[in-house]
Amino acid sequence: MPASVFYPPTIESVGGPVLFLAGPIQGASDWQSEAIGLLREMAPGLHIACPRRDSADGTFDYDRQVDWETNYLRLSAERGVILFWLAREVVSVPGRAYAQTSRFELAEWKVRHERDGARLVVGIEDGFSGARYIRKRFTQDCPSVPLLGSLEETCRSAVERIPR
Numbered sequence: 001m002p003a004s005v006f007y008p009p010t011i012e013s014v015g016g017p018v019l020f021l022a023g024p025i026q027g028a029s030d031w032q033s034e035a036i037g038l039l040r041e042m043a044p045g046l047h048i049a050c051p052r053r054d055s056a057d058g059t060f061d062y063d064r065q066v067d068w069e070t071n072y073l074r075l076s077a078e079r080g081v082i083l084f085w086l087a088r089e090v091v092s093v094p095g096r097a098y099a100q101t102s103r104f105e106l107a108e109w110k111v112r113h114e115r116d117g118a119r120l121v122v123g124i125e126d127g128f129s130g131a132r133y134i135r136k137r138f139t140q141d142c143p144s145v146p147l148l149g150s151l152e153e154t155c156r157s158a159v160e161r162i163p164r
Contacts, residue, residue: 088127123154
């Protein structure tokens with residue numbers, strides 16, 4: 001059975017574990033498509049929540065996007081894993097700090113890992129700004145969270161941590 005991939009803004013009922021693809025969208029390459037391909041090979045049938053959406057038609061709704069992400073992040077934390085891929089910036093977006101939402105989410109889920117045991121895997125691409133600090137803090141506070149350097153390693157580690 002091929003992997004189920006859920007995209008915003010529709011929230012669907014999901015049975016079984018979910019893997020959430022967390023990380024930069026604006027200004028980043030489409031690393032999510034690559035991750036989905038890798039995950040389909042590694043874990044056929046896995047449910048994947050991918051926040052990257054095509055809003056070329058002008059239908060983007062901020063509130064629905066945030067609600068969708070919150071729903072699937074929480075679901076993944078409860079019965080799956082949250083995969084963070086901190087991709088380097090490839091295009092500067094004027095008026096926006098790179099990965100601003102991802103950095104907030106990473107800090108939020110770091111704390112939830114410490115407090116609640118949420119399963120996280122963190123991959124950091126060479127060239128991601130602030131990587132040194134993130135590595136230091138995760139090493140200090142969350143030594144059980146893998147810190148990886150390639151998207152393939154990050155996907156593999158996430159699949160290994162999905163509850164069976």
